[in-house]
Every structure is written in C-alpha cells, then in structure tokens.
Amino acid sequence: MKQSKTLKVSAAALTVAALLAGCGSKDNSSGGSSESSDSVTLSMTFAESLFAGVHEDLIKEFQSKHPTIKVKAETLPDGVIYDSLRTKISTGEMPDLYQINIGHVTTDMANKGGYIYDLSSLESSKNYADSIRKATTLDGKTALFSLGVGVMGFAYDKKAFAEAGYAAPPKTWDELLDLGKKLKAKGKDLLVYSSKWETGIANVFHWTFGAKAAADDAFKKAYLSNSLDFSKPENRALVEEGFKRFKELNQYVRTGSFTNEYSVAQQAFANGDAAMLMGGTWEAGALRKLAPNMDLGFMNLPYSAEDKNPYIFVPEDGIAINAKSKNVEAAKTFLNWLFSKDTYAKIQETKGTFSAQTGVGKLDESYAEVPKWLETNRVVSFANTGPIPSATWVALGNAAQEYTFKDDLNKAVDKFIAEYDKTKQK
Known part of the structure; x- marks a missing residue:
C-alpha cells in the first residue's frame, strides 16, 4: 500500500519564511461555514499532548462565542491514539473531529473509509503556506489543519x-x-x-x-x-x-x-x-x-x-473533520475558529512549536539554529x-x-x- 505524499524540501524554506514574516491578527472564525440555531454537540478525539493542555480554555472561549455549539473532547495517551482511531474506523464510530498525521497508515484507513473531509474550502485554509497545504493533501483533499511543522x-x-x-x-x-x-x-x-x-x-x-x-x-x-x-x-x-x-x-x-x-x-x-x-x-x-x-x-x-x-x-499531527458526520457545518465553524490566526497563535505560543501558518508565532529560543x-x-x-x-x-x-x-x-x-x-x- 502506498503511503501519502511526502513533503518537499521547499516546504521547509517556505515555512521558515512564513515564521519570520511576523504575527497576523485576522480572525477567520466564520468563513466557509454557517452556524445552525439548533444546539449541537461535537465530539473530538486527540492525544493528550497535541494541544499542550490549552484545549480546555480554548473550548470554553469558543463556546462563549458560539453558545449553540458544544465541544466534547476525548483526550487519549499518545501511545494509544492511533490504535483507538483504527478501532473507531473499523466500527464506524468515528468522532466529528479527530487527530491524524498525513503520513500515517491510519490516515489512509480513514480516507478509504470515507472519513476525510476536504478542508480546502474553509477560510482558515488560507492561513497556511501553499507548501504546507500541498504537504497535507491526500487524494486531492486538504486532509487536516496541522498544529505545526x-x-x-x-x-x-x-x-x-x-x-x-x-x-x-x-x-x-x-x-x-x-x-x-x-x-x-x-x-x-x-x-x-x-x-x-x-x-x-x-x-x-x-x-x-x-x-x-x-x-x-x-x-x-x-x-x-x-x-x-x-x-x-x-x-x-x-x-x-x-x-x-x-x-x-x-x-x-x-x-x-x-x-x-x-x-x-x-x-x-x-x-x-x-x-x-x-x-x-x-x-x-x-x-x-x-x-x-x-x-x-x-x-x-x-x-x-x-x-x-x-x-x-x-509535518506535525493535526485535526481532521469526519466527512460522514451529521454535524459537518458545526465542525467547520469550530475548526475555522480554532485555526484562525488569532486562536492558532495562542496554541503555537503554548506549545512552543514551529509555526505552520504564514506570519503567525514566535520561534522558541532553543530552536534558534533550526532555520x-x-x-x-x-x-x-x-x-x-x-x-x-x-x-x-x-x-x-x-x-x-x-x-x-x-x-x-x-x-x-x-x-x-x-x-x-x-x-x-x-
């Protein structure tokens, strides 16, 4: 079975250039999706280290702005996240949003099962450099919004x-x-x-x-x-x-x-x-x-x-939307907000990761030689x-x-x- 496309070296240079370009501030929380007046609860599964513990505060902030959308987070130990996802894929019990890595076999399984939603139409997709979008593309679809590179x-x-x-x-x-x-x-x-x-x-x-x-x-x-x-x-x-x-x-x-x-x-x-x-x-x-x-x-x-x-x-892991979810529109609203430049900057600062978004973030001093x-x-x-x-x-x-x-x-x-x-x- 062939793995997903590998990153090109040019992605590195573009990412560094993006990192040094300065911080952005536009909040794209509403672009590319609409919010229903009915109350919706989104399920979201990811490894405990993915958001470095800041996810609870972010979810509270989102829900204060979007009271009709609740987010129920399921955090799992890093060592079992993909075993758990493979079980969910095989049983058809996939959450509305979930963690994947573009090069992982679990992602291929999710794609073959029809669980990868194309994120390219979401406004926050524009926050990523072309090289990063290409690197996170599977079968022509933007498969995930990466937390970093x-x-x-x-x-x-x-x-x-x-x-x-x-x-x-x-x-x-x-x-x-x-x-x-x-x-x-x-x-x-x-x-x-x-x-x-x-x-x-x-x-x-x-x-x-x-x-x-x-x-x-x-x-x-x-x-x-x-x-x-x-x-x-x-x-x-x-x-x-x-x-x-x-x-x-x-x-x-x-x-x-x-x-x-x-x-x-x-x-x-x-x-x-x-x-x-x-x-x-x-x-x-x-x-x-x-x-x-x-x-x-x-x-x-x-x-x-x-x-x-x-x-x-x-490429670092990121979040995908379950294409078979009944709550795709609400999931798009949440993901657009989560990966808007303002919100992503908070995540990046907490994690101290190499930024994946153009003009967002500050490089931790321990990584000064990496560029x-x-x-x-x-x-x-x-x-x-x-x-x-x-x-x-x-x-x-x-x-x-x-x-x-x-x-x-x-x-x-x-x-x-x-x-x-x-x-x-x-």
Missing part, C-alpha cells in the same frame, strides 16, 4: 551537558557515546524517549536512512517510494549499521524507555533524570512548563559527520513513519529491541526485511 531532534539540558564537560552538543557519534559514559558515571542517563508512542522506538533509524538518502539520490528515490531492495548487500548493511547504532545508544538510555508514554518521557527529562529527550520542534512550550528553570537547548542527532548529517523534517539547518541541502522530508508503513516501522523498532537484548543481528535484520517486503512497492 518541525524538525526531529533532541531537547537537552545545557547545564547537565556542561557538567559532563560538553559546553556545546556532541558533534560526532563517538562524542555522543562519550557524553553518555560520563553522565552514567555521575548517575544520570544520557537519553529518555517514548517507545509506547507507536513509532517512537525506531526513530534513530530516521538518521540511518536519512544520512544515506542525503548522500545518494538513487537510494533516496527508492526509500521515499517504499521500493528499497534489501537483497542488495549495501542496503542490508545499512540496516545492520542502524541496529548496531541503536544498541550502542541504548547503553545510555533511561530504563523504561521501551514502555514509556510520551508524557512520562517528558517528565523524566524535566526532572533531570536524563540529559536529553528524543522529540522535535513541537514541544518547547510543554517542557518549559514542566521545567521553567532549565536552560533548554535543541540538537540534531550526530549520526554522521557534521557536514554530511541529515536534518529530519516532518539554518533548513537552509542546507541535507534536509530529508517525510512524515513520522516516512514512506515505510507504520506497522513495518514498529516491526523495525521491535527487531532492534530484540537485537539489543538477544544479540542475534541476522535474525533481527531478517525480521525487519520480511515485514518491509510485505508492503514494498513493486
């Missing part, structure tokens, strides 16, 4: 790094492992991440594949089209390399990361239990709320030499699971876990390749 990487505690002898982030893989060793001697973990977040466990492999894609156009084309031939020794060797790197890094990963919810990983980082947190440029607001006194930084994974290392560009990253020719753009279907990506992470504990490299690699070949585009 961003770059995968690692929030880090500058003080913890400095105390271990690193005034700046490690620039090589060996330096990263050296930092892990020094922190471990002080009783601190290098890294915490969330593997219960469905695709989180294998995120190191974005750099494994990304480094190769940044240097090899033929590989990049095959990777992004889900048509890699792992019978080629060089491609198999690449997976082996990723597994070995994964195992090396896990010497210094906080115990429990394989079963962490995202919020648990964030809290462990904020508590000072680990010096780094795997994530991206969409969580500074949440981290500053959890650890207001931390000198927060953000770094790329030093997988390859600095002048060859890739930057992993991704420069996006000016290089080493940006590899794809959604969270990339062109590899999410079930196969999860299998990759599970196989890497097994290798970490059982040390059978060939068996682990064979497991991933077998899963990949099931969905490979011929």
Whole structure:
C-alpha cells in the first residue's frame, strides 16, 4: 500500500519564511461555514499532548462565542491514539473531529473509509503556506489543519551537558557515546524517549536512512517510494549499521524507555533524570512548563559527520473533520475558529512549536539554529513513519529491541526485511 505524499524540501524554506514574516491578527472564525440555531454537540478525539493542555480554555472561549455549539473532547495517551482511531474506523464510530498525521497508515484507513473531509474550502485554509497545504493533501483533499511543522531532534539540558564537560552538543557519534559514559558515571542517563508512542522506538533509524538518502539520490528515490531492495548487500548493511547504532545508544538510555508514554518521557527529562529527550520542534512550550528553570537547548542527532548529517523534517499531527458526520457545518465553524490566526497563535505560543501558518508565532529560543539547518541541502522530508508503513516501522523498532537484548543481528535484520517486503512497492 502506498503511503501519502511526502513533503518537499521547499516546504521547509517556505515555512521558515512564513515564521519570520511576523504575527497576523485576522480572525477567520466564520468563513466557509454557517452556524445552525439548533444546539449541537461535537465530539473530538486527540492525544493528550497535541494541544499542550490549552484545549480546555480554548473550548470554553469558543463556546462563549458560539453558545449553540458544544465541544466534547476525548483526550487519549499518545501511545494509544492511533490504535483507538483504527478501532473507531473499523466500527464506524468515528468522532466529528479527530487527530491524524498525513503520513500515517491510519490516515489512509480513514480516507478509504470515507472519513476525510476536504478542508480546502474553509477560510482558515488560507492561513497556511501553499507548501504546507500541498504537504497535507491526500487524494486531492486538504486532509487536516496541522498544529505545526518541525524538525526531529533532541531537547537537552545545557547545564547537565556542561557538567559532563560538553559546553556545546556532541558533534560526532563517538562524542555522543562519550557524553553518555560520563553522565552514567555521575548517575544520570544520557537519553529518555517514548517507545509506547507507536513509532517512537525506531526513530534513530530516521538518521540511518536519512544520512544515506542525503548522500545518494538513487537510494533516496527508492526509500521515499517504499521500493528499497534489501537483497542488495549495501542496503542490508545499512540496516545492520542502524541496529548496531541503536544498541550502542541504548547503553545510555533511561530504563523504561521501551514502555514509556510520551508524557512520562517528558517528565523524566524535566526532572533531570536524563540529559536529553528524543522529540522535535513541537514541544518547547510543554517542557518549559514542566521545567521553567532549565536552560533548554535543541540538537540534531550526530549520526554522521557534521557536514554530511541529515536534518529530519516532518509535518506535525493535526485535526481532521469526519466527512460522514451529521454535524459537518458545526465542525467547520469550530475548526475555522480554532485555526484562525488569532486562536492558532495562542496554541503555537503554548506549545512552543514551529509555526505552520504564514506570519503567525514566535520561534522558541532553543530552536534558534533550526532555520539554518533548513537552509542546507541535507534536509530529508517525510512524515513520522516516512514512506515505510507504520506497522513495518514498529516491526523495525521491535527487531532492534530484540537485537539489543538477544544479540542475534541476522535474525533481527531478517525480521525487519520480511515485514518491509510485505508492503514494498513493486
């Protein structure tokens, strides 16, 4: 099954330009929809981290302006949101509004089930740059309004790094492992991440594949089209390399990361239990709320030499409308308001995310270097699971876990390749 279209590198440049253009103020809450005089209750399902906790205040504000429309929010742990949505899709019990990611297999399921409403006619669609609209288009439909765009990487505690002898982030893989060793001697973990977040466990492999894609156009084309031939020794060797790197890094990963919810990983980082947190440029607001006194930084994974290392560009999750809902008009009114420039600016400020809307938002200071990253020719753009279907990506992470504990490299690699070949585009 072919995944959704991947982002183009130009999206990064347009997004940065939009971010630096200044804040907008137009409220598009009424455009593209009409409000009925009858009372309506909208159901909305999303992961607890998506709005960084500001959703309750926003819903109250909306309802004060639109008293005939009530919004009932169902928040779920990040680790189960997509499992829950797949169940809802299969049973036909979909909410009026729901969270999706343009590159996730769940989105393809929702689209095939007829649950994706085309948002292009909504006034707030105009708030997004053309590149972002294209990146969130599925079968000709604007599938979602994204909460942000961003770059995968690692929030880090500058003080913890400095105390271990690193005034700046490690620039090589060996330096990263050296930092892990020094922190471990002080009783601190290098890294915490969330593997219960469905695709989180294998995120190191974005750099494994990304480094190769940044240097090899033929590989990049095959990777992004889900048509890699792992019978080629060089491609198999690449997976082996990723597994070995994964195992090396896990010497210094906080115990429990394989079963962490995202919020648990964030809290462990904020508590000072680990010096780094795997994530991206969409969580500074949440981290500053959890650890207001931390000198927060953000770094790329030093997988390859600095002048060859890739930057992993991704679209953030967003909200879609159920096309089969009986309350589509009310849902349009709410979504238009929620993603008007004024309201979106409040969300963006709370989350500290990379803005997805033209002229809206302020970049968190910890992300100050990121725009420069996006000016290089080493940006590899794809959604969270990339062109590899999410079930196969999860299998990759599970196989890497097994290798970490059982040390059978060939068996682990064979497991991933077998899963990949099931969905490979011929």
